[in-house]
Amino acid sequence: MTTSRLWRFPMPKLPSNPVLRTAGVYTAGALFALGFWFFIDASVYSKVANRSDVHVKFVDWIPLICSILGMLVINSIEKSRLSADSFSYSGGGVAWKARLVLFTGFALMAGGLSGSITVLVLKYVVPGYPWPTLYFGVANVVGNAAIMLSCIVLWVSQNIEEDYTYNLSL
Template sequence: MESNGDRLFRLPFKLPNSATARSIGVYISGGLYAVGAWLFLDAVIYSKKANASSVHVTFVDWIPFLCSTLGMIIVNSIEKNRLIQDALASGSFSGSSSMAWQARLVLFLGFALLAGGLSGSIVVLIIKFLIKDFTTYPTLGMGVNNVVGNFCVVLSCVILWIAQNVEDEYSYSLTL
């Protein structure tokens, strides 16, 4: 029997190996993106087919979701190794190469698109639905679906970033 000093957690959790953790993270991320896209498309279809109010989903409502999706694509196309390639060799982040700085800049732009998409959906909710006093739920639900859908995309991006950058147990860095 192990003593409490030998375990990481107080309860006996078994952590999955890295390949399983990566697969689980990718599936959760895909599911979150699907839920976010479904919520947004549900609002779009409701606006077009069943909405009886004067408020409809227009291109302005699409912009935050498109920004979030583009930000997710950009963020998850950057390799973690590109971000820290010279930091390991020199021992600090001050003497990084132009490749590492380019990767960091592109990563920043991707996260800026994600944040802009999420905040843009909140702004659309406030300006289009709350200020104009459309507080009945089927109409207000279009704005809420936009915000929740964008939040799911951002959360999906973060989970996919973490899952993609989990180290394999059997991977070795063979850089010279």
């Protein structure tokens, strides 16, 4: 076993099935839409039909924005860049930069999810609001969790290695 490995055991390789890859991309899109819908539903309900004094404000939007930015950052990194300290990627030092950007993306997503849990607890649970108002915080947590799961599914499905891939660019 080489000593330059990051993990002791190798990661399993997913089968190169284009149907599996396409299903993963569509599943990730459905999870993202579901998560975003939960939050938009809570925001619209808060503004239109809510009779209490508590509404969805900008503080509730910050965790969702962090999760979406984290998803964009994570899915901009190719899996091959994480272990590509060779001359094929414009010299040395590319892998640690890609790992740093990937860590930043995961930190944004984790901050978004933990921020939504914090908003739920501090804004809705501690004051003891009843269920229709408590739904705003629960929808925020469910939306962020769905976006995080969507990011993981998309990154894994986009990085399934295919046997024959043609990249056409003009």
